[in-house]
Amino acid sequence: MNDNTKPQSATKIPRFSAVKYDDASQDLAIALRTKFEELEHAIETHLSGDREQAIALTHLEIAHAFVGKAIRNSQIRRTGGETK
Numbered sequence: 001m002n003d004n005t006k007p008q009s010a011t012k013i014p015r016f017s018a019v020k021y022d023d024a025s026q027d028l029a030i031a032l033r034t035k036f037e038e039l040e041h042a043i044e045t046h047l048s049g050d051r052e053q054a055i056a057l058t059h060l061e062i063a064h065a066f067v068g069k070a071i072r073n074s075q076i077r078r079t080g081g082e083t084k
Contacts, residue, residue, distance in 0.1 A: 025075045
């Protein structure tokens with residue numbers, strides 16, 4: 001492989017295809033969503049309602065979105081690329 005060649009992954013993950021979570025992915029998503037909701041509650045309860053609180057909540061939302069994408073991609077890899 002030369003320096004200009006990118007290694008290819010075993011499964012190309014489609015960026016925009018909808019994926020229905022299987023049971024394992026659904027269970028993980030629910031467990032992690034609970035943790036995100038706990039963090040949200042802690043931020044809203046224990047921090048003053050200023051700019052930094054708003055930024056913390058925004059970044060929590062962003063992290064939640066990326067966790068969902070990571071769960072989706074893990075499922076695609078685990079199932080060999082099936083999308084439903």
